[in-house]
Amino acid sequence: MSEEEKTPAREVITEYAQEHFRYFRTGDGTVYAQKKGHPVARPIRSQGTTGSHRQELMVGLYRDGRGVFNGTALKEALDLIEALALTEDVQSVHIRVAPGFDGATWLDLGRDDGQSVRIHPAGWEVTVPDPREVCWRRTQLTGELPVPVADTDGKGIDLLLRLCNFAGPQTECLAIAWLIGCLGPSVPVPAPFLTGPQGAGKSTGGRMLVRIIEGMSGDLRRAPTDEENLTTTVAAGWVTALDNLSHLTPALSDAMCRIVTGADDVKRALFTDGDVFRIAYRRPLLMTGIDVGVIKPDFAERLLPLRLERPRVRRTEAELWAEYAEVLPVVLGSLLDLTVKVRAAEAETPTDLRMADFAHLCAQLDAATGLGALAAYRQSLDDLNDDVIEGDLLAQTVLKHAESIEPGGAQRMTSTEWLHCLSRLYNGDELRPLPKGWPTTGKVLSDRLKRLQPTLAARDVLIDSGRTSEGRYLEMTRPPNPPADEGKRMF
Incomplete structure (x- = not known):
């Protein structure tokens, strides 16, 4: 055959690729390759050292006797395939958990x-799964899960709780609710913060919870130093677990808020001046530590404190993890059984809580099991409000001033007048200096009070703002005392 009659290498590669792979694009324009009949998809531009589409295409061509091709031919073929795929229908790819047809959800076992x-x-x-229903995206953080055991009669939940050192039934039911929430692709769940004294097994307990969803390779990670590193890690997996936190910068606190409830970041594409790419994420987040210091009010509403206690009997790491690996299939099966039962339960959605989806899940868990998860969740939020107040001198001063307002009464002043009033109250007769971070202008005070609104409202102090012909104002109100039976807390 003459040189003119030979089929160009790029055409051989393109023909083979379209015969064995399905190509599609996601909403952000990234083109993926999916081996026909298999649910796992890989971005065709991935340059990973293992498992990239370029590599599986080269191996397939070689094993099927099509030949070995140089990089130029592969690049030209992939350029053409990418251009053709941009005209195909859009389909999403998912990590670990995905929505399916007819109200179903999927969990990737990583196999x-x-x-x-x-x-x-x-x-x-x-x-x-049918590749057109679910496309899995896997990274180096995607571990393999065991095949879950069916018909466990709830035994796996008991085995898990026996291995963990949770401090009481309230903490246990919140941990179970969080695990069920992790199996829902559309349910934002608060971030568990495993806390307790030294030696309580916080890191071990965190690993146990994470590995139910991420497999035995799942582990805790060091807290990132900046927001960009955090978002990169989060986007590559499903559950992000951070170990031994002792302090949160304001920027990381804000970033974690966005991770829990969902965010969409835009970054410049490499080697371009104008192109950008999007990173959209909403992921379960878990943290361990003794204390993270002062908690911002918005982050407190997204936290789920899980307290652990020191075990009475110590075991070796090898013994503990050998038993955990043995019972993990049963634990996962019991969690799936309970998830089906909870999703089928009917319950009203609490309308007074920030994380309404998780509150509804807790109510469903109560309807299915009677564990009291919703009351435990409310109690945890109440405790976090106390933590926020204890770490904020301005909040303490506002609550002290509110005691002078009669129930059902209100007081209105400009933000500057409020600043002078609260500063004098803090100084008292001792004329002590104002603390570091105290508002210096009325505008700063107004912004701080806006952020403190949920915390103050939980203590029956309402802050509102408005404008009259004389200018802007801030109004502090104390609602009327409710009747005794309505004001009684149910936990």
């Missing part, structure tokens, strides 16, 4: 054969 768990209203099953 090479693509087997996953389909959780549907009637139960759950292990099967390979």
Whole structure:
């Protein structure tokens, strides 16, 4: 055959690729390759050292006797494939958890054969999803989960709680609610903060919770030094677990708020001047530590404190993790059984809590099991409000001033007048200096009070703002005392 009659290498590669792979694009324009009949998809531009589409294409061509091709031919073929794929329908890719058809959700077991768990209203099953229903994206953080055991009769939950050192039933039911929430792709869940004295097994307990969802390779990580590193880590996995936190900068606190409830970042694409790419994420987040210091009010509403206690009997790491690995299939099966039961339960959605989806899940868990998760969640938020107040001198001063206002009464002043009033109250007769971070202008005070609104409202002090012909004002109100039976807390 003459040189003119030979098929160009790029055409051989393109023909082979379209015969064995399905190509599509996501909403942000990234093109993925999916081996036909298999649910795992890889970005065609991935340059990873293992498992990239370029590598699997080269191996397939070689094993099927099509030949070995140089980098130029592969690049030209992939350029053409990418251009063609941009005209295809849009489909999403998911890490670990995904929505499916007919109200079902999926859990990726991370297996090479693509087997996953389909959780549907009637139960759950292990099967390979239709590639057009679910496309899995895997990274180096995607570990393999064992095949869950069916019909465990709840035994796995008891085994898990026996291995962890949770301090009481309230903490246990909140941990269970969080695990169920992690299996829901559309349910924002608060971030558990495992705390307790030294030696309480906080890191071990955190690993146990994470590995139920991420497999035995899942682990805790050092807290990142900046927001960019944090978002990169979060986008590459499902559950992000940070170990031994002792301090949160304001920037990291804000970033964690966005991770819990969802965010969309835009960054400049590499080697370009004008192109950008999007990183959209909403992920379960878990943290461990003795104390993270002063908690910002908005982050407090997204936290879930889980207290642990020191174990009475110590065990070796090898013994503990050997037992955990043995019971993990049963634990996962029991969690799936309970998830199906909880999702089928009917319950009203509490309308007074920030994380309404998780509050509704707690109410469903109560309807299915009677554990009292919603009351425990309310109690945890109340305790966090105390932590916020104890760490904020301005909040303490506002509450002290509010005691002078009769229930049902209100007081209105400009922000500057409020600043003078609260500063005099803090100084008292001792004329002590104002603390570091105290508002220096009325505008700064107004902004601080806006951030403190949920915390103050939980203590029956309402802050509102408005404008009259004379200018802007801040109004502090104390609601009327409710009747005794209505004001009684249910926990």
